[in-house]
Amino acid sequence: MSPAASQELLDALHARRGLVCLVGAGGKKTTLYRLAGIHPGRVGITSTVFIPMFPKSLEAEVVLAEEPQLEFAVASAAERSRAVAFAQPAQKRGRRAGLPPALVRPIHAAAGFEATLVKADGARSRLIKAPAEDEPQIPEDADTVIPVVSAAAFGEPLSERIAHRVEHIAAVSGAAPGAVMTASHVARLLSSEQGALRSVGTATVVPLINMIDDRERHALAREAALEALALTRRFDRVVLASMRAAEPLIEVLGR
Numbered sequence: 001m002s003p004a005a006s007q008e009l010l011d012a013l014h015a016r017r018g019l020v021c022l023v024g025a026g027g028k029k030t031t032l033y034r035l036a037g038i039h040p041g042r043v044g045i046t047s048t049v050f051i052p053m054f055p056k057s058l059e060a061e062v063v064l065a066e067e068p069q070l071e072f073a074v075a076s077a078a079e080r081s082r083a084v085a086f087a088q089p090a091q092k093r094g095r096r097a098g099l100p101p102a103l104v105r106p107i108h109a110a111a112g113f114e115a116t117l118v119k120a121d122g123a124r125s126r127l128i129k130a131p132a133e134d135e136p137q138i139p140e141d142a143d144t145v146i147p148v149v150s151a152a153a154f155g156e157p158l159s160e161r162i163a164h165r166v167e168h169i170a171a172v173s174g175a176a177p178g179a180v181m182t183a184s185h186v187a188r189l190l191s192s193e194q195g196a197l198r199s200v201g202t203a204t205v206v207p208l209i210n211m212i213d214d215r216e217r218h219a220l221a222r223e224a225a226l227e228a229l230a231l232t233r234r235f236d237r238v239v240l241a242s243m244r245a246a247e248p249l250i251e252v253l254g255r
Contacts, residue, residue, distance in 0.1 A: 001247060006038035009249045012239050014204045015039070018143025019104055019116050021048075021203070023136040024196060025123030025164055026150025027210035030243045032117050033058055036083055041114035044074065044107065045085040047098040048137035049122045054096075060085040064096065071107050078111035101139040118142075123164040127153040127211075128181070130168035130189060131198045142203040147196035149189065150210050151217040151240075153181045154224075168194075183220045187227035190238070197234055205235040212242050212250050225253040 001009075010016050015035050022028040029051070036045050037059065045060055054062050060083035065073045067088065077084045086107070087096035099107075101120075108116040121136035123129045127150035138145060156162045158175045166177050172195040173185040189195040190207045197205065207228065209221040218240065225238035237254040 001038060005247055005249065009241075010035065010039060012206070012237070012249060012252045013146055013208065014144045014206050015115060015117070015146070017115055019108060019118060019139055019141065020144045020146065021118040021120040021136075021138050021142045022146045022148055023121035023131070023138065024148040025129040026127045026148050026152070027208075027243050028119050028121065028123070028148050031146065031148060031208065031210065032119055034243050034248065035117055036060065039115060042078060042112060043083050044078075044111060044113040044116035045083065046104065046107075046116060047087055047096070047119040048101045048104065048139070049098045049119060050090060050095050051087060051098060051119055052095050054085045058085060059083060062086070064089050067100070067103065070099070070103070071110050074107050075110040078113065084111065098137065101137050104139045105141050126164040127156070127162045128169060128186070128189070129164035130172045130195045132165060132168060136199055138199050138201070138203070140201055142201060145200045145203045145205050147190060147205065147207045148210055149186055149196070149207070151212045151221045153186070154183065154217060154220040156181055183223035184227060186224040187231060190224070190228040191231035191234070197232070200234075207235060207238045209238065209240050210243050212240050218250065222251070222253065229253065229255055
């Protein structure tokens with residue numbers, strides 16, 4: 001990925017500075033780690049929910065500590081490393097515990113990060129989700145929220161195979177369980193305060209439709225993005241991408 005393309009992606013997702021939180025389903029972790037890798041400054045990578053162990057491919061110093069020691073440990077690591085991935089230990093093997101949302105900003109400030117990238121939602125590796133009442137776990141002072149949905153959900157029946165919290169998606173999108181997911185269903189999910197806009201506060205919101213791997217998905221994603229922009233004034237752009245691709249940014253649709 002060229003330096004110019006990297007900066008274009010960071011700007012499109014409003015991910016250069018502050019607390020940048022990813023919610024939804026269909027590529028949060030992939031996006032999190034991709035943004036951390038291309039950011040030119042000092043960055044933190046963390047989570048406010050359970051997260052699998054940070055991948056070995058992530059070029060970051062890893063800090064695992066309980067809450068009382070975490071701020072000092074992360075700030076110390078940031079003095080010697082450009083990127084620091086941090087979380088709390090968890091009892092369950094193979095994963096880490098998230099931080100209380102209110103702790104993210106103090107650590108961000110103490111470490112002097114330009115951006116702290118936060119996984120603020122869980123989706124059990126599904127392609128699409130709508131949040132329960134206690135989700136997502138976004139810090140109240142978040143600067144950017146990126147709701148993620150996978151274009152692979154288009155044309156698929158609404159079921160637990162592709163969706164986390166089927167009943168919530170049905171209520172928000174109007175898609176009955178078992179119905180084929182359309183661009184309009186995704187647009188309603190992205191534009192709903194009970195869907196992708198839950199708990200975003202005053203943050204800048206930039207929806208991301210991910211996994212656009214062919215022309216059909218691109219066309220459906222464009223349709224969903226334009227309809228979502230017509231349904232709400234809460235955001236002014238939608239990013240279309242394939243975050244695993246060599247050049248992930250496909251299109252930015254605005255008003």
